[in-house]
Amino acid sequence: MRLVQVAQHADDLDRAEAFYSELLGARSTARFDPPGLLFFDLDGVRLLLDRNAPSALIYLHVDNVHEVLERLDGRAEVLSAPHVIFTHDGDALGPGGHEEWQAFIRDSExxxxxLIAFQRA
Known part of the structure; x- marks a missing residue:
């Protein structure tokens, strides 16, 4: 079994498409409007932005949390600044010998x- 799709609420598909294109560094893969569905590919998992979906808390793996926030350049409210939450000794939840950095933002919707990044400790 594997995860196929995650849905996230989006009131304005144009605004959401601009935001997620910048955040993900990728273009959307499909749009159906009506009924109001926008898709991005996250390494084989579909991210669906949908007017009728509830809000979900999603975590995205990024190479560097600080660089993503710089690239967004104020287009997202930073709810929690980048910080280390854990150093992985083994590989159970992340690569051993790496710090896990997290930050939380509010998207356009x-x-x-x-945002999660793993950096060598």
């Missing part, structure tokens, strides 16, 4: 999004 009011949803909270977690």
């Amino acid at each position: 009011g949803n909270t999004v977690g």
Whole structure:
């Protein structure tokens, strides 16, 4: 079994498409409007932005949390600044010998999004 799709609420598909294109560094893969569905590919998992979906807390793996926030350049409210939450000794939840950095932002649609990066300790 594997995860196929995650849905996230989006009131304005144009605004959400601009925001997520910048955040993900990728273009959307499909749009159906009506009924109001926008898709991005996250390494084989579909991110669906949908007017009728509830808000979800999603965590996105990024190479560097600080660089993503710089790239967004104020287009997202930072809810929690980048910080180390854990240093992985083993590989159970992340690569051993790496710090796990997290930050939380509010996207263009009011949803909270977690950003996670692993950096060598």
